[in-house]
Every structure is written in structure tokens, then in C-alpha cells.
Amino acid sequence: MSTTATAHTNIAFIKYWGKKDPILNLPTTSSLSLTLDQFYTQTTVTTHAQADQLILNDIPVDTTRTHQFLNILREQLGNFGPLTVTSTNHVPTSAGLASSASAFAALTGAVTRELKLTIPNEALSRLARRGSGSASRSFYGHFAMWHEGVDDMSSFAESLHAPDMPIALVVAEVSADVKKVSSSEGMRRAVTSPNYGDWLRKSNAQFVDMQAAVMAADIEKIGSLAEDNALSMHALNLTAQQQPFTYFTSETQQILKIVQGLRQQGFLAFATIDAGPNVKIITTLTTAPYVVAALHDMLPQLHIETATSGSGITYD
Known part of the structure; x- marks a missing residue:
């Protein structure tokens, strides 16, 4: 017997960067994301392994993290036998493009369906959160929110039910290599920054402002808030008191300057960056080709893809 699920990656416009409970994967802030059509994971689980x-x-590949997560599902859902998990990742792994979000969402969905369990997405988001926090948001299409919560039940994701809008993300893939500092390790260091408390307060306010911008379909406001939130997050890494670091490369910095230049020319373009060197540029469907052209003009070898709003989890 086997079941297949497909989940798309999501890119947080208001970031999650820090854990207040590493066992339950409870974040220090709420977050808000856009699910992407271009990047996804397709996972099949097969019994009788x-x-x-x-x-x-x-x-x-190494099964340690998957096995640990499956044991969490066994605790939560009732014991089940060994599984063969076969995944195809249509996104670079561990490069800051949310591969773990789509991977653990797809795995959670496939396992529960294989067990003949009918579980709503809100409850699935709690389960997937234990494998990867951002996976909680990948059950939903378009825009999703993950509420930080104070315990297992109150930390979950839900759809924002936002209006359609011509938003696009130009993804500039600086590197597909596995990052040298994992997201979990990066968060552990970042919380030692003396500026971390200020960032939390600012991010909480931006979470509220971003909801309003999304519901108003104000792409310029969405981009402005997202860029400020992301750059402030990465500043924490540089000011960490324990092993300061950065995910940025020289190409990352160059792309940020190109985005700033595009704005000065009157184009709608704002950058967001997750735990990695790759840059996602928030723009509109009509402006995206100009952004791509500007990037290729300055960095002709750069791998670029344009993504739009994607769907929630699906099953075969």
C-alpha cells in the first residue's frame, strides 16, 4: 500500500527566526508566508518496509531526521509499522528555499492518508511543525499565517483567505549548496544578539501590518514590510554574541543593490532572504520580466526562476 502527497514551499514575508521551545518547535514570533507554485516536494509513503x-x-539518504519525525507521528497518531519514504524535491535542499517546509508537509499528509485518517489542515499543521516549523504553513495555498502560540495546541497555521493579486516572486538562486550554518543552528546563535528583543517587538507589529497589507492586496506595502523584516532578521546573525555569521555572499549583496536600483528607477521590487544566500524579489507579474532582465544583465550566470502563488497540499 502507498499514498502520495504533494506540498509546495512557502516563503515567509514575516519571518520565524528563533525557538522558545525546541522540542515542540514553538517559535518566538508569529509568521506569514506566500506558498509558491514553482517549488514543491512530492512524497510517497509505502508500508511493509x-x-x-x-x-x-x-x-x-540518511534517515535519522525522518525516523525521528515518524516516531513523533507514531506517538501522536498511534503506532504504525516501518515506512519507505520516497521523495522528489523540486527545490534545492538546505539552500534557504524552504525545502524542509514542503518536505515535512508532504510527509505528514502522506502518512495520515496512508493510515486512513481524515485530519483537517489545522491539526496537520501542528504535526508537521514538529518536523519543520515552516512546514506548518505549506498545507495552505496563497497566503498563510503560523501563530506562535504558547503550547502545542495554540501553535498552528491557517489560511489568511487573501484576495487574488498579481504578485510574483523572482527567485535568484545564488547557490544550491547545502548551507554551512543550518537554520536551527542559525536561530540558536541569533537569539544571543543584544538586538533580539527589539526585533521580536518589531516583528510582532509587522505581522499585524502585513495582514492588513495582504488583505488590501497592496503589493508595494507587502514588499516594503517583507524586505525590512528580512534584513532586520539577518542583522541579528551579524550581531550574535555567540559565533556571529552571515548567509550573505558577494552575489547576495550585489542582488540587493540591483533591487534597490530598480526601485530608484520606479519599478516595484523588494527583496526577502531566508536562511541562505538566495534572494527572492517580491514584484508583480507585469514587472517580473524587467527584474529578471536587470539581474541577467549584471549577473548573466545567475539561475533565475519566477514563481507565483501556489496551491495547498494535494493527494494522488
């Missing part, structure tokens, strides 16, 4: 195993992009 000898032991839990993970086959990623046709290659058997």
Missing part, C-alpha cells in the same frame, strides 16, 4: 528509510531524488 523492514525499517524506516528515505529515498530522496532516487538516492537512499
Whole structure:
């Protein structure tokens, strides 16, 4: 028996960067994201295996993290036998493009369907959060919110039910290499920044402002808030008292300057960056080709894709 689920990545416009409970994966802030059509994970779970195993992009890989997460699902859903997990990632892994979000959302959905359980997305988001916090948002299409909560039940994601809008994300892939500082390690260091408390307060206010901007379909306001939130987050990494670091490369910095230049020319373009060097540029469908052209003009070897709003989890 087998079940297949497909979940798309999401890019947070208001970031999650820090944990107040690493066991339950409770974040220090609420977050808000856009699900992307271009990047996704398709996962099939098959029963009657000898032991839990993970086959990623046709290659058997280390199963430790998957096995630990499946054991959490066994605790929550009732014990079930070993599974073969076969995943195809249509997104670079561990490069700051939210591959873990789509991966753990797809895995959670596939396991629950294989067990013949009918579980609403809100409850699925709580389960997937234990594997990857951002996975909680990948059950929903378009815009989603993850509420930080104070315990397991109150930390969940839901759809924002936002209006349609011509938003686009130009994804500038600086590197597909596995990042040297994992997201979990990066968060552990960032919370030691003396500016972390100020960032939390600012992010909480921006979370409220972003909801209003999304519901008003104000892409310029969405982009402005997202860029400020992201750059403020990355500033924490540089000011960490324990092992300061940065995910930025020289190309990351160059892309940020190109985006700023586009704005000065009157184009709607704002940058957001997750835990990695890759830059996502928030713009409109009509402006996206101009953004791509400007990037290619300055960085002709850069790999660029344009993504739009994507759907929530689906099952085959």
C-alpha cells in the first residue's frame, strides 16, 4: 500500500527566526508566508518496509531526521509499522528555499492518508511543525499565517483567505549548496544578539501590518514590510554574541543593490532572504520580466526562476 502527497514551499514575508521551545518547535514570533507554485516536494509513503528509510531524488539518504519525525507521528497518531519514504524535491535542499517546509508537509499528509485518517489542515499543521516549523504553513495555498502560540495546541497555521493579486516572486538562486550554518543552528546563535528583543517587538507589529497589507492586496506595502523584516532578521546573525555569521555572499549583496536600483528607477521590487544566500524579489507579474532582465544583465550566470502563488497540499 502507498499514498502520495504533494506540498509546495512557502516563503515567509514575516519571518520565524528563533525557538522558545525546541522540542515542540514553538517559535518566538508569529509568521506569514506566500506558498509558491514553482517549488514543491512530492512524497510517497509505502508500508511493509523492514525499517524506516528515505529515498530522496532516487538516492537512499540518511534517515535519522525522518525516523525521528515518524516516531513523533507514531506517538501522536498511534503506532504504525516501518515506512519507505520516497521523495522528489523540486527545490534545492538546505539552500534557504524552504525545502524542509514542503518536505515535512508532504510527509505528514502522506502518512495520515496512508493510515486512513481524515485530519483537517489545522491539526496537520501542528504535526508537521514538529518536523519543520515552516512546514506548518505549506498545507495552505496563497497566503498563510503560523501563530506562535504558547503550547502545542495554540501553535498552528491557517489560511489568511487573501484576495487574488498579481504578485510574483523572482527567485535568484545564488547557490544550491547545502548551507554551512543550518537554520536551527542559525536561530540558536541569533537569539544571543543584544538586538533580539527589539526585533521580536518589531516583528510582532509587522505581522499585524502585513495582514492588513495582504488583505488590501497592496503589493508595494507587502514588499516594503517583507524586505525590512528580512534584513532586520539577518542583522541579528551579524550581531550574535555567540559565533556571529552571515548567509550573505558577494552575489547576495550585489542582488540587493540591483533591487534597490530598480526601485530608484520606479519599478516595484523588494527583496526577502531566508536562511541562505538566495534572494527572492517580491514584484508583480507585469514587472517580473524587467527584474529578471536587470539581474541577467549584471549577473548573466545567475539561475533565475519566477514563481507565483501556489496551491495547498494535494493527494494522488
